[in-house]
Amino acid sequence: MANSIAELTDVGRSYGAARVLDAVNLTLRTGESVAIIGPSGSGKSTLLSILGLLDTPSTGSYRLNGVEVAGAKARQRTQLRRSMIGFVFQAFHLVPHLTVRENVLFGMYAKGLTAVEDATTAEAQLAAVGLGHRMHALPSSLSGGEQQRTALARALAVRPTLLLCDEPTGNLDSKNSASVLNLLMDSVAVDRGLVIVTHDTAVADRCERVIQVADGRVSE
Amino acid sequence: MSASWPQGAPRTVLRRWKRNLLTVVAVSLGAGSVVALLAITQSSAARLVERLSSAEGSVVIAGLPGDAWDVPETVLLSNLGSRDVQSAGTLVLPDTSGAGADITLVTGGDAVRGGLVVATNEGLETRQATLEAGRPFPVVGVQNRDARYAMIGTRLARQLGFTLASGPRALMVNGTQVTVSAIVHDGPTGTALSTSVILTPAAAERLELLPPNRIVQVRTQPASTADAAKAIPRLLYPKAPEEVSVQFPSRPEELRRELLGDSNDLLSIVASIMVGVTAFSIVTTMQIAVSERRREIGIARALGMSRARVGSEFLLEAAFLGLIGSGVGWILGVLLAALVTRLYGWELVVPPMTAFVPVGGLLVGAAAGTWPAVSASRLDPGELLRS
Numbered sequence: 101m102a103n104s105i106a107e108l109t110d111v112g113r114s115y116g117a118a119r120v121l122d123a124v125n126l127t128l129r130t131g132e133s134v135a136i137i138g139p140s141g142s143g144k145s146t147l148l149s150i151l152g153l154l155d156t157p158s159t160g161s162y163r164l165n166g167v168e169v170a171g172a173k174a175r176q177r178t179q180l181r182r183s184m185i186g187f188v189f190q191a192f193h194l195v196p197h198l199t200v201r202e203n204v205l206f207g208m209y210a211k212g213l214t215a216v217e218d219a220t221t222a223e224a225q226l227a228a229v230g231l232g233h234r235m236h237a238l239p240s241s242l243s244g245g246e247q248q249r250t251a252l253a254r255a256l257a258v259r260p261t262l263l264l265c266d267e268p269t270g271n272l273d274s275k276n277s278a279s280v281l282n283l284l285m286d287s288v289a290v291d292r293g294l295v296i297v298t299h300d301t302a303v304a305d306r307c308e309r310v311i312q313v314a315d316g317r318v319s320e
Numbered sequence: 321m322s323a324s325w326p327q328g329a330p331r332t333v334l335r336r337w338k339r340n341l342l343t344v345v346a347v348s349l350g351a352g353s354v355v356a357l358l359a360i361t362q363s364s365a366a367r368l369v370e371r372l373s374s375a376e377g378s379v380v381i382a383g384l385p386g387d388a389w390d391v392p393e394t395v396l397l398s399n400l401g402s403r404d405v406q407s408a409g410t411l412v413l414p415d416t417s418g419a420g421a422d423i424t425l426v427t428g429g430d431a432v433r434g435g436l437v438v439a440t441n442e443g444l445e446t447r448q449a450t451l452e453a454g455r456p457f458p459v460v461g462v463q464n465r466d467a468r469y470a471m472i473g474t475r476l477a478r479q480l481g482f483t484l485a486s487g488p489r490a491l492m493v494n495g496t497q498v499t500v501s502a503i504v505h506d507g508p509t510g511t512a513l514s515t516s517v518i519l520t521p522a523a524a525e526r527l528e529l530l531p532p533n534r535i536v537q538v539r540t541q542p543a544s545t546a547d548a549a550k551a552i553p554r555l556l557y558p559k560a561p562e563e564v565s566v567q568f569p570s571r572p573e574e575l576r577r578e579l580l581g582d583s584n585d586l587l588s589i590v591a592s593i594m595v596g597v598t599a600f601s602i603v604t605t606m607q608i609a610v611s612e613r614r615r616e617i618g619i620a621r622a623l624g625m626s627r628a629r630v631g632s633e634f635l636l637e638a639a640f641l642g643l644i645g646s647g648v649g650w651i652l653g654v655l656l657a658a659l660v661t662r663l664y665g666w667e668l669v670v671p672p673m674t675a676f677v678p679v680g681g682l683l684v685g686a687a688a689g690t691w692p693a694v695s696a697s698r699l700d701p702g703e704l705l706r707s
């Protein structure tokens with residue numbers, strides 16, 4: 101039986117009067133790939149932010165690796181993000197003045213990885229996502245798909261315990277989409293979990309679990 | 321050094337060189353003007369001290385009681401010995417003789433008033449006075465009471481239309497005839513001799529113009545002036561050394577310190593203004609850098625970078641700006657000082673303390689970077705990435 105990494109109990113999130121998430125109950129385990137689907141504006145990204153400790157629940161409990169983090173201090177949340185969480189953001193969030201390679205190194209640096217072999221890891225990861233030839237390009241000169249793959253390489257290079265992806269194939273054609281999906285599925289391991297927010301049914305079909313978000317609640 | 325933001329503070333600064341260039345220029349102008357001011361004032365003070373100590377800096381002036389007039393000059397001076405003493409001799413200037421205003425010179429009908437100096441050849445030599453015309457006092461004339469020898473200063477000679485083209489000439493001083501042997505050009509340290517009539521001690525006594533005290537000037541090796549001054553009363557007036565008054569100039573370092581005292585106040589005002597300007601321009605630049613890099617900070621924080629690390633990156637960058645700016649400023653300041661001193665023909669003195677200017681720049685930069693660094697570290701990553 102796999103361990104539970106993340107456990108949300110009755111999690112709610114409101115922005116002022118708007119209640120985006122109402123009572124979310126969800127358990128994520130290691131070795132598992134989970135797709136989150138739902139209409140636009142239903143709160144998928146909000147849920148992902150809460151899981152990634154970038155946002156805090158207004159109500160309810162969130163246990164990460166068995167530790168309650170719903171009311172944790174910023175310092176502890178940063179520390180947990182650093183040690184456990186990986187993101188592929190919907191808007192990529194690449195550093196505009198750093199090259200593709202430097203962006204991947206930047207991700208490793210933010211995690212506190214500073215070894216010499218990091219450069220080799222970064223380059224290998226870029227080659228794996230098919231960007232071996234664009235390593236010294238700036239993000240502004242990349243296509244949307246290439247930017248997305250850079251963001252993916254940055255996330256994969258640090259081998260996070262919980263990888264959270266927001267529409268990771270949204271800008272890719274079906275061929276690239278399939279190869280990226282292979283990389284994501286390969287990253288799942290006995291001690292690592294994967295969450296993908298997606299509109300793409302082909303992506304959802306390859307995940308072990310599919311969770312639907314609607315009206316502030318989740319259902320499987 | 322530990323690894324920093326992938327490119328490190330220097331590269332971050334270089335990457336945004338346009339914005340940072342202005343700051344580096346501002347900081348370097350500030351640091352440069354402080355360094356230049358310091359170096360220029362020190363160089364000019366060094367020059368002044370050198371000039372003063374080479375001219376009068378090493379002369380000890382000893383005031384002996386009136387009965388010392390009875391001792392022949394050669395006997396008096398032989399007591400001094402020659403160690404440390406370059407030259408010595410009797411020389412009483414008008415302000416110390418107290419008789420200067422009463423001198424009336426008459427030659428061919430013109431009457432002119434002048435100062436009274438009582439001196440020996442040795443005294444004049446010690447003052448580094450030179451003879452424009454004529455000859456020194458004859459040896460016989462110095463002690464011989466019947467020989468009334470005198471010299472007159474250059475300006476007085478011009479006023480009287482007095483020349484020595486045809487040898488020594490007679491002149492009436494306070495109604496008594498004296499023989500003028502020379503026209504004297506004063507030494508580098510003063511002009512008192514040029515408007516005076518110079519009498520030998522014997523002539524002064526004969527004219528009842530002998531000053532109450534016998535003043536002896538002793539030129540010493542610059543390094544041993546103070547020691548000489550201590551020994552002189554006992555050597556010149558053994559029977560009552562405590563009655564001898566001694567004046568000697570301050571040591572060169574003291575003189576330099578005194579000279580620099582006033583300019584140091586000005587310098588610290590200028591320096592603190594420059595520190596303020598430097599700090600302000602670094603704060604502004606770093607604040608701009610923080611707002612330019614909000615996204616980058618947000619990304620780094622979202623990926624797990626700690627607040628402390630974000631803050632220290634900006635702190636390092638600000639310190640680096642301060643260091644580079646003041647380092648460049650130091651070079652500019654020294655170059656400027658070199659140019660100015662060269663123009664004036666002084667020797668360039670770069671005060672060793674200016675070596676701390678880049679260190680100061682680094683500290684001011686870090687201090688100025690504190691606030692921007694703290695504000696950078698406080699940015700909320702979730703909020704930053706949502707926009």
Ligand SMILES: Nc1ncnc2c1ncn2[C@@H]1O[C@H](COP(=O)(O)OP(=O)(O)O)[C@@H](O)[C@H]1O
Nearest residue numbers: 115120138139140141142143144145146147706
């Ligand atoms: N910081 C915020 N402040 C106010 N409203 C927000 C904020 N973040 C998200 N929302 C709102 O919450 C709802 C869900 O957003 P989001 O989680 O991005 O949806 P999805 O990713 O499913 O499209 C939207 O109506 C959005 O406007």
Ligand SMILES: [Mg+2]
Nearest residue numbers: 144145190266
């Ligand atoms: Mg979304």
